[in-house]
Amino acid sequence: MYDYNAYTSEDLARDEYFRNSILHPDHDSAAFWEAWAAASPEHRARYEKARIMVIGLHQRYQTPLPQEEVQHRVEQMLGRLDELEEHSQPKKPLLISYWWRVAAVFVAALGFLLWSSRHDLQSLRSNGSDQASQLSISRNNNTQHNQTLILSDSSIVTLFPGSTLQFPETFHGDSRKVTLTGDAFFEVTHDGKPFLVYAGETVTRVWGTQFRVTAFPQNKDVKVSVKSGKVSVHKAGEFILPKPSEKHEIPGVMLTRHEQVVFDKALEALEKTQLTDLKVITQNTDSQAQVFVDTPVTQVFKELESIYGIQISFDERVFADCKIITSFRGETLIERVNSICQAIEASYEPAGGAIVISGSGCRE
Amino acid sequence: MNDTINISQPISHELLWDRFRAGDKEAFGKLALHYYQLLYNYGLNLNHDEDFVSDCIQELFLELWERRGFLSKTDFVKTYLLRALRNKIFKESIRLKRFQQPREVPFAAEADISIESRMVLNEEETAQMRQLTAALGTLTARQQEIIYLRFYQGLEFDEISHIMGLTRQSVANLLHRTLRKIKESWIVALMVSVIFLFLPA
Known part of the structure; x- marks a missing residue:
């Protein structure tokens, strides 16, 4: 049994029985609490305070939603689930991105670009005729470890050793275009615009999904393997990006979960197969567990840098006093960074393949 | 089976x-x-x-x-x-x-707070409610969120720590400071009213 005598007004305000008795009084509970309050002036004071608190918080935070509406929404959701499973269509993004970025963010990104010019950064002409020429970045992974890049749409690319990815500093126009030489795993965000990977005479078109493209120039084929979602693979020569209004199909091969296509460069043929070796699309990094207990956030960022092979740029002095407690397992890089940033009230943004963290630190 | x-x-x-x-x-x-x-x-x-x-x-x-x-x-x-x-x-x-x-x-900052309620409040209590509401209104988003999680959702420190990504100690500190802030503007009024209750008629 509870020892209600020892309860402070704050304990009472959190007590289920007390709350119910205040918000939905019935004869028994009302009598119980009336008797409790009558026991002493001290009890009375706690009772009054807790009562006001319960009612006040209820008024402030309640969000009435009829149970029938909840029922309706859940049914709708389950219906959507069936639909998705039957057709496994690429998911339409529920939220449309704004292209607005605050000037400060832009300046920060430019600053970072200048700072990172020690990397092999080069200006390239955009290959889209409908796109204004823009700053393009080329990253070459000449290390023995995987590297992680974050693109301006928050898509994540894991670049395997010996591979190069070209991508614009910011995506413009009606598609998101990148060029791959070598081997990379993509986790593409939903954005409404198709994401196109040009690799060794093939184009892979996706909306938001996870897949791997292997296209080393010395290999005689190009492989595209799908982990989730739906992608289409085309010969580069036959690929024209359809206007959003047009419905016509371009020749190519459709792939869904756990399927692979092999493009034979000599035969110029696309062949679809079932993916038997799932290791190809296993992202070991995300399953890597991290546990932090009162760990300085600067150290947390460094550990993320080393397991993901991504650059995280932040001011060590500003965040020197921030400590966090959290654990990750199965979260993506972005989920990890996001949850850390929330804890220390910082923000982050992609810049030239890296992540820039800004905030005002922790003074507690 | x-x-x-x-x-x-x-x-x-x-x-x-x-x-x-x-x-x-x-x-x-x-x-x-x-x-x-x-x-x-x-x-x-x-x-x-x-x-x-x-x-x-x-x-x-x-x-x-x-x-x-x-x-x-x-x-x-x-x-x-x-x-x-x-x-x-x-x-x-x-x-x-x-x-x-x-x-x-902002956590609940735009909430339209109405003093009308199905719960019966006397004049004195209504006045207190106003004061509590005003006190809550001065809280930062984080302070409001912690009050919400602790008192509206009835969660324990460990759970709040997990949800907000703060250390348990930070949760305790934040809650302590927040409650003190509420009390400063609210409890004075409350205490006065409670004393009135026990004054001889």
């Missing part, structure tokens, strides 16, 4: 969670039905856009279903879902605003 199992007996949410992970759509539906109000309430206090919050909840559940094979067993379904929704809402607001401060969303 045991035929004597009483099917009307309520099943624990942790068990439902396990069934859902194994691909049981009915269990998934039950979980969604049970936690929808709770998530909706938390979500709407994090972000006042009803459509946005509803979309986030729907996406959250669809993603959970897609990822069911990768989810782990949990003894804290409620905390898990609250944290997941919080992350989702912050993530999507960041995406919508193209990487602005994730903290821009």
Whole structure:
């Protein structure tokens, strides 16, 4: 049994029985609490305070939603689930991105670009005729470890050793275009615009999904393997990006979960197969567990840098006093960074393949 | 199979969670039905856009279903879902605003507070309520969120720590400071009124 005598007004305000008795009084509970309050002036004071608190918080935070509406929404959701499973269509993004970025963010990104010019950064002409020429970045992974890049749409690319990815500093126009030489795993965000990977005479078109493209120039084929979602693979020569209004199909091969296509460069043929070796699309990094207990956030960022092979740029002095407690397992890089940033009230943004963290630190 | 199992007996949410992970759509539906109000309430206090919050909840559940094979067993379904929704809402607001401060969303700051209530309050109590409401209004988003999680959702320190990504000590400190802040503007008025109650008529 509870020892209600020892309860402070704050304990009472959190007590289920007390709350119910205040918000939905019935004869028994009302009598119980009336008797409790009558026991002493001290009890009375706690009772009054807790009562006001319960009612006040209820008024402030309640969000009435009829149970029938909840029922309706859940049914709708389950219906959507069936639909998705039957057709496994690429998911339409529920939220449309704004292209607005605050000037400060832009300046920060430019600053970072200048700072990172020690990397092999080069200006390239955009290959889209409908796109204004823009700053393009080329990253070459000449290390023995995987590297992680974050693109301006928050898509994540894991670049395997010996591979190069070209991508614009910011995506413009009606598609998101990148060029791959070598081997990379993509986790593409939903954005409404198709994401196109040009690799060794093939184009892979996706909306938001996870897949791997292997296209080393010395290999005689190009492989595209799908982990989730739906992608289409085309010969580069036959690929024209359809206007959003047009419905016509371009020749190519459709792939869904756990399927692979092999493009034979000599035969110029696309062949679809079932993916038997799932290791190809296993992202070991995300399953890597991290546990932090009162760990300085600067150290947390460094550990993320080393397991993901991504650059995280932040001011060590500003965040020197921030400590966090959290654990990750199965979260993506972005989920990890996001949850850390929330804890220390910082923000982050992609810049030239890296992540820039800004905030005002922790003074507690 | 045991035929004597009483099917009307309520099943624990942790068990439902396990069934859902194994691909049981009915269990998934039950979980969604049970936690929808709770998530909706938390979500709407994090972000006042009803459509946005509803979309986030729907996406959250669809993603959970897609990822069911990768989810782990949990003894804290409620905390898990609250944290997941919080992350989702912050993530999507960041995406919508193209990487602005994730903290821009003020916790319940726009809530339209009406003093009218079905709960019967006398004049004195109504005055106190006004003072409490005013005191809550001066709190920062984080302070409001912690009061909400602690007193409205009735969560323990460990759970709040998990949801907000703060250390347990930070949660305790933040709560302590927040309560002190509320008390400073509110308890004085309350104390006075309680003393009045016991004055001889």
